[in-house]
Amino acid sequence: MLIQILGTGCPKCKQLEANAREAAAKMGVAAEIAKVTDIDEIMNMGVMMTPALVIDGEVRSVGKVLTVDQIAAQLKGVN
Amino acid sequence: MACSCSCGSDAASKLLYACAGAANTGYLADQVARKLNRDGAGDMTCLAAVGADLSGFIESAKSADINIVIDGCPVACGKKIFEAKGLPFTHFITTDFGVEKKKTEITQEIIDRVSADICGRI
Numbered sequence: 001m002l003i004q005i006l007g008t009g010c011p012k013c014k015q016l017e018a019n020a021r022e023a024a025a026k027m028g029v030a031a032e033i034a035k036v037t038d039i040d041e042i043m044n045m046g047v048m049m050t051p052a053l054v055i056d057g058e059v060r061s062v063g064k065v066l067t068v069d070q071i072a073a074q075l076k077g078v079n
Numbered sequence: 080m081a082c083s084c085s086c087g088s089d090a091a092s093k094l095l096y097a098c099a100g101a102a103n104t105g106y107l108a109d110q111v112a113r114k115l116n117r118d119g120a121g122d123m124t125c126l127a128a129v130g131a132d133l134s135g136f137i138e139s140a141k142s143a144d145i146n147i148v149i150d151g152c153p154v155a156c157g158k159k160i161f162e163a164k165g166l167p168f169t170h171f172i173t174t175d176f177g178v179e180k181k182k183t184e185i186t187q188e189i190i191d192r193v194s195a196d197i198c199g200r201i
Contacts, residue, residue, distance in 0.1 A: 045135040046124070046125070046128055046133050046134070046135025046136035046137075046138075046139060047135045047138070047139055048092065048094055048122055048124055048139040048143070049092050049139060049142055049143070052135070052138070054135075058134045059134035059135040059137075059138045060134075060138065061138060061142075062135070062138040062139045062141070062142040063092065063139075063142040064142065
């Protein structure tokens with residue numbers, strides 16, 4: 001599974017990344033977590049506000065810092 | 080189109096969508112959205128991508144404070160797309176601003192006037 005964190009590197013993006021790592025560990029999911037900081041790449045995904053969370057190419061949230069539990073619920077839906 | 084990255088910001092996000100249909104009124108909708116985007120009234124993004132169910136565009140629309148949909152005529156394709164997706168939006172139709180479909184020549188004065196009118200309401 002590929003989890004991408006979209007954002008230019010601000011505290012909200014870092015918090016979302018930390019939450020995603022914790023959620024993946026909590027769910028026992030083997031996930032590669034990658035950051036996407038290039039604004040053109042972010043916009044090519046249609047994301048107009050950051051941070052954003054992408055799971056296996058599907059944008060799951062935009063402009064929000066999802067909690068660990070919210071991300072875990074998203075991961076559960078994928079598995 | 081510009082990304083209104085919300086990192087560290089509480090600024091309201093206003094997203095602009097234009098039907099960009101083939102008629103003069105669709106052209107006007109597109110030009111008005113582009114002018115509002117240039118003037119900083121909102122960020123223009125792609126209506127077609129919402130219609131195509133692309134996840135980034137759908138989630139951006141869900142997260143925006145306001146989605147401003149500008150249709151050219153009462154066929155209202157933009158409105159119908161947003162309704163079909165269950166997304167919230169504020170709606171404008173260029174023919175409500177004294178423009179006639181397939182008749183009125185779209186001038187810069189009309190673009191400026193309709194843009195200013197919509198800008199004052201969003």
